Amino acid sequence: MKVVAVATQKGGQGKTTIALHLAFSAVEAGLKVLFVDLDTQGNATLILTGSSRIAHTPDYTALTASSLFNAQTGRRIKPLATDEGIDLIAPDAQLSEHIKGTIDPHSPELAAPRTVLGKFADDYDLCIIDAPPALGQVLAALLAASNAVITPLTMDIFAIDGAAELLDTISLVKEAENPGLVHLGIVPNQINTRSQDEIATLVSLRQAYGSLITPYAFSLRYAVKAAISARKPVWRSVNGSSHRKAAQEWKDNCRTVLEQLNVLESQQ
Ligand SMILES: Nc1ncnc2c1ncn2[C@@H]1O[C@H](COP(=O)(O)OP(=O)(O)OP(=O)(O)O)[C@@H](O)[C@H]1O
Numbered sequence: 001m002k003v004v005a006v007a008t009q010k011g012g013q014g015k016t017t018i019a020l021h022l023a024f025s026a027v028e029a030g031l032k033v034l035f036v037d038l039d040t041q042g043n044a045t046l047i048l049t050g051s052s053r054i055a056h057t058p059d060y061t062a063l064t065a066s067s068l069f070n071a072q073t074g075r076r077i078k079p080l081a082t083d084e085g086i087d088l089i090a091p092d093a094q095l096s097e098h099i100k101g102t103i104d105p106h107s108p109e110l111a112a113p114r115t116v117l118g119k120f121a122d123d124y125d126l127c128i129i130d131a132p133p134a135l136g137q138v139l140a141a142l143l144a145a146s147n148a149v150i151t152p153l154t155m156d157i158f159a160i161d162g163a164a165e166l167l168d169t170i171s172l173v174k175e176a177e178n179p180g181l182v183h184l185g186i187v188p189n190q191i192n193t194r195s196q197d198e199i200a201t202l203v204s205l206r207q208a209y210g211s212l213i214t215p216y217a218f219s220l221r222y223a224v225k226a227a228i229s230a231r232k233p234v235w236r237s238v239n240g241s242s243h244r245k246a247a248q249e250w251k252d253n254c255r256t257v258l259e260q261l262n263v264l265e266s267q268q
């Protein structure tokens with residue numbers, strides 16, 4: 001099982017949207033997919049199950065996100081099978097206790113998600129982790145559990161300013177916990193292709209960060225928001241030329257990421 005995290009501490013960059021599309025894409029390619037929603041907001045859980053708080057009820061019997069922080073958690077309790085064929089580890093009320101802490105390399109919590117997810121490694125081809133908009137212990141723990149991380153970034157000055165801090169956290173976890181962690185790059189998202197300013201910002205970002213910025217990007221398209229609201233990938237039920245462009249872009253970019261993870265064979 002390959003584990004990929006979609007992470008940045010900044011909110012609203014497209015983590016959940018990209019994580020969900022990667023999951024839809026992988027399932028459609030015939031892969032067995034585990035989706036880990038480590039965000040207390042439960043945005044991805046809402047899209048996959050119809051309720052962001054599905055794991056908050058006392059009668060919820062599937063594996064929950066907070067259980068990942070206890071290395072003793074075994075295989076007896078399984079992730080939730082959703083209608084889309086994606087299995088889900090959903091955020092429960094206890095998850096928030098793990099989000100707060102600052103990074104403590106000696107805490108058993110840091111290594112626990114890697115240990116617990118490892119117990120399910122034979123059940124899945126790909127595990128996708130949707131990160132919360134936070135730095136700190138949870139981010140460090142999910143990076144420690146991942147083979148790769150991808151970082152969406154909008155052309156927003158505050159988001160761009162925060163990117164360096166995330167890169168520092170990735171380097172820190174790589175050095176201290178997970179030397180094999182691969183940063184697939186910063187993927188520009190929500191690019192307004194009609195704005196000369198945004199295009200110029202993207203060009204200067206590419207100059208400043210070089211190959212850290214992925215050669216592919218996601219444009220700002222309403223069809224993406226509409227599709228996620230309708231709980232489906234943007235390439236389903238395509239209607240109109242703008243939607244068609246969005247569908248092609250998301251299909252191609254998700255495929256590229258899956259190929260980079262070596263869970264899909266390259267078509268080239
Ligand atoms: N390329 C895009 N085109 C249009 N809308 C987009 C695009 N990418 C994301 N969005 C929209 O932007 C909003 C924020 O995206 P999303 O929830 O995926 O970000 P996030 O990084 O997961 O946020 P949070 O940090 O709060 O979890 C959502 O309404 C989503 O539908």
Ligand SMILES: [Mg+2]
Nearest residue numbers: 015016039043
């Ligand atoms: Mg999110």
